[in-house]
Amino acid sequence: MLALNRSYLIHLGQHNLLKTLKISMIRCMHRRLESSIIHNIATLAFKLLLNSDFNRTHLILFSQTILIIPTFITMCHESSHKLFQMICQKDLFNHLICIYSIKEAFVSLSENIDIIELCYMLGNIVALASIDLNQLEAMKQPFIHCLFNILDVCRQRQTSNEQSGKQTKMTSVWHPIIGHVRGKTSGMTVSNQEIVQRVIIQYKFLWSKSFVNMLFESIPTTSSGNQSLSTAKKETNIIRAKFEKLFHSKTTTDKLTTDELTQSICRITTFYQKLIQILTELRLQILCALSLQDSLISSLWQFLNNIGSTCGLKELLKIYETNKENYHPIFDLLQLFCNLCSYLATVLDEEEMYREQKYLTLDSWSQFCLFLNQFVYRLIRIEFERTITTSPKLKLENNQLYKTLHQLLILLHERNSRKSFTPDSHWLIREVKSSSSFMADLERDDSCALYLLEQIPHILTFKDRVKILQMFIEHDKEKECSEVSPLRHHSRNYYEIHRTNLFGDAFRALQNASSTIWKNTIRISFINQQGLAEAGIDQNGIFKEFIQEVTRQAFDPAFNLFKVTENRTLYPSPISDRTENYLYLFNFIGKILGKAVYEQIVLDIELAPFFLRHFISRKNLNYSCFDDLMFLDRDLYNNLNFIKHYDGDVSSLTLTYSIDEDVLGEMVTYDIIPCGRHINVTNDDKIVYIHRMSVYRTYTRIKNQIKMFSEGFKTLMKPEWINMFSVPELQQLISGESSDIDLEDLKSNIVYQGGYHRTHPVIKWLWQTLEQDFSREERALFLRFVTSSSRAPLLGFRSLNPPFTIRCLESSEHEEEGDSLGRILRNMVTINRTSSERLPSSSTCFNLLKLPNYKTRRILLDKLRYAIKANAGFELS
Missing domain, CATH: 3.30.2160.10 (Hect, E3 ligase catalytic domain)
Known part of the structure; x- marks a missing residue:
């Protein structure tokens, strides 16, 4: 009878019994049916294995059906299933590993298993391994081969699914372990959150302290090495002990390629690199656990420093240049260290990173930044020099080493721009600055210079990048102007704006305007409270005031579109969605801000860094907003x-x-x-x-407001222009230098007219008044009175166009009159030619201060202070 039962079970096994059991069990899990039903299904599966004496065919069928059921092994172990305990004692783990550890056998076995099912199989194999650590110790080398084979097949599925999905425009499905999955997946896949969490618990053994130590213990050593390791384990940890064997001598380029100990350590880092590439949604958990492993980060850092100066920059570049496939095990070690550093740079707060200096010192961070900056720069240069048949951009975008290092470099530069831990010159590449062909190469779309500017713009100084931006904008203006006829342009770009309804008029007039209209000259005529047009011809001065007044009203928290943080920076209000047409309003304000930067109009607004950060298109940058x-x-x-x-x-x-x-x-x-x-x-x-x-x-609460604002801003400012700057630098583009006005710079770039000169008594009184009598706020008002902006130009007063001009004014003359020779000579040698009642005036469109020839410094002080605070619009002049 027993023989008959055994034969019958084997017969059923050959006719899809296991497949039927798999479907039944997953349905039970979907419906959360009683565990006794699942228990009975498992019993049938185990009896088949026992009756077949672990026949290879049935083991493969068991793997293809039962082991892809999520948490199957864990459920059996926790329920103390007697047959499960029996087959474990009969070496089920060993039988499976003997198949899985052979690459060709596992590839054939997994041919019809999709990536999600492979991930569940991985969880079950790991759970089986963790049940008996003594058994695992005996089979650790085959088990490691098994893990590599599963991860390799998963990666192959992942890559092929992504490629086929892009070609067929197939939609992706999000999975809480491996992220977005393209391509065909099993309809029976379980995505219940509770079960997924149990699968994740299975995986955690792979980055547990015991398993990491087991991996390092598996590294082969000589007999003398074993003795030293035994001693080391008493004094320190296993990881450091293995690394310290490498630190007795310099790690040369040849040693990186041939040394068995080095290769073994690199193989461990390769495993974890593969793991975080597959289990993308568990990336932070894995990196967090690895960062807590004793001495792993410090040992990896010491290993890199042992290669050569600047973390082995010269040696690693040599390996990269001589390796056409761009793959070498040492680069997996480098990538894992970079991923750990990315995690640390993301999660460490300022207290931990700057004061406590956890994991790495600030000097170490600074030194590694120097390596990353040079290495990424050289990688770009190498690919542009040697890539002929394919696009170097495409090759770099598909180069995992480049992507990992570049991402960390940008992340650390971003962190440094918020609070510096490197010298100002640390990020510059001097050969780029001294290259005469660099600026010329920027004109070509496929040039190395342009790609460098897109990828690592910080290698140039901020002022150099501002000049490049202004060059790009001038070229863009020329292109836009050539597409619009002068008559059509003049008729469409003239707008009357009532001061009593400034924001409303501006929104109605310009919200639906095309990007071409926004990029061309816009003329404004203000209508005062009496309904009359204000005096003044708009030669950009009135438009500058228009931009400043619109932004002042829009960013006023009382308007309910923006809120203020504790450090007085602005961000979109989470309750702004209660305002009618709020998304259109944010889009319009974004265009206004974009126009200001496009026309080099600086504004007195400070935006929150976490808001500004979303203007900059940094792919996959894991920046932490915790400190914000x-x-x-x-x-x-x-x-x-x-x-x-x-x-x-x-x-x-x-x-x-x-x-x-x-x-x-x-x-x-x-x-x-x-x-x-x-x-x-x-x-x-x-x-x-x-x-x-x-x-x-x-972000999430205000993502719609951010999206519309950013789209409006990018109507004028192209994303590739914005990406040239860090968040603090972008704030500088918007608001200029927040420091006090540099009066020495202003003095050096003044044009005098009407008889004034730098040694004229009135001019001396003016500078004395600005330096000694005016407060910082009053100096800002003075600058606004003359230029319509309270902040200095980004590149200093030398870049102000037209130049800052001071003209002498006499009581008898009309402001429109020119400078006669007699008048100039008279004003050069005399004072007190002007009525003491007359106020200074200005023409902001010409950056012109019309300063009367006052009798005393006291009169000049009183009149100038009154004029700058009068706020009488353009009718004062």
């Missing part, structure tokens, strides 16, 4: 900081990936990740929670 919360929501910042440094069990705080907010008196729950209200926060993922919550508060 300090000024946006101090209570939330303090709470998250408490969670970050909490030594107890975070799960006891009963936090979920959701947030409750008061909306019109009603509490509404928002998920900060899909199904977040059902996912508890634990110690393992609290850093992920902090990051997600920070993103929600600084």
